[in-house]
Amino acid sequence: MHQHGINVAALVKSLSYKKAAMETSHQLSGRMPFVTISRMAGSGGRRVAQKLVELLNERAPNPKSMLSGWQWCDKELCRRVTEDPKLKVSIEELLNENYSSVLDDLMSEIITGHTHQDLVVNRVFKIMLDFAAAGRVVLVGRGGACLTQSFPYGIHFRILASRRKRLYNMQRFLNMNEREAEAEMTRRESEQEQLVRRHFKRNINDPLLYDAVFSKDDLTTDEIAEAMLAIVASKLKKFEAGEPWTHRLDPFRKELEG
Numbered sequence: 001m002h003q004h005g006i007n008v009a010a011l012v013k014s015l016s017y018k019k020a021a022m023e024t025s026h027q028l029s030g031r032m033p034f035v036t037i038s039r040m041a042g043s044g045g046r047r048v049a050q051k052l053v054e055l056l057n058e059r060a061p062n063p064k065s066m067l068s069g070w071q072w073c074d075k076e077l078c079r080r081v082t083e084d085p086k087l088k089v090s091i092e093e094l095l096n097e098n099y100s101s102v103l104d105d106l107m108s109e110i111i112t113g114h115t116h117q118d119l120v121v122n123r124v125f126k127i128m129l130d131f132a133a134a135g136r137v138v139l140v141g142r143g144g145a146c147l148t149q150s151f152p153y154g155i156h157f158r159i160l161a162s163r164r165k166r167l168y169n170m171q172r173f174l175n176m177n178e179r180e181a182e183a184e185m186t187r188r189e190s191e192q193e194q195l196v197r198r199h200f201k202r203n204i205n206d207p208l209l210y211d212a213v214f215s216k217d218d219l220t221t222d223e224i225a226e227a228m229l230a231i232v233a234s235k236l237k238k239f240e241a242g243e244p245w246t247h248r249l250d251p252f253r254k255e256l257e258g
Contacts, residue, residue: 032134158210
């Protein structure tokens with residue numbers, strides 16, 4: 001069990017981390033293309049990400065093409081975080097993107113000894129920035145669109161679906177009954193919105209954060225991935241030709257840099 005003084009120190013460290021994590025020039029430049037996918041809980045964003053990466057690498061005309069060498073880093077991201085000896089967090093918590101209230105988090109830290117969640121989130125953010133700076137990666141969830149808004153070569157998507165469809169998906173893939181799936185979906189939705197609001201002062205449902213928004217009610221996983229591929233391929237042609245992309249201004253990042 002941690003002492004209260006350690007809790008305070010962790011909180012102070014977490015509040016100052018955002019600026020310290022973004023001070024290196026390569027992280028502020030983000031000069032390589034990458035993709036972020038935001039999704040409503042239960043809409044199947046991970047499957048779309050996997051399919052998009054598969055299509056990118058399949059359609060690459062040669063190994064030197066910008067379509068070649070793409071990956072999505074969900075499990076790799078989680079692995080790197082759990083390997084940090086300073087953090088106590090499980091793979092399951094990271095994959096589910098658990099994000100509780102400040103009070104719940106402090107109580108959990110006191111009772112179970114788990115690391116203050118802001119320290120974990122900030123470590124996740126740091127690794128995501130490293131991946132984005134390296135490029136040719138698809139980042140799923142965790143506020144990726146907001147975190148990387150000032151990187152000029154990011155392509156940002158969001159996936160939506162009706163509550164009915166998402167509830168069905170949760171029951172099917174998590175082996176839950178309707179009541180359990182409803183509770184889990186509500187929890188995930190709340191925590192996704194809370195993370196983006198708390199760390200970036202943004203609304204995760206704001207369509208202006210994204211280059212394109214897709215509905216899983218009307219489109220299949222393959223159809224969405226194909227549409228994303230077309231957008232990414234078009235952007236990559238501009239990148240290879242040295243043509244500028246629309247630059248996204250991000251007040252959060254500008255404040256940090258200032």
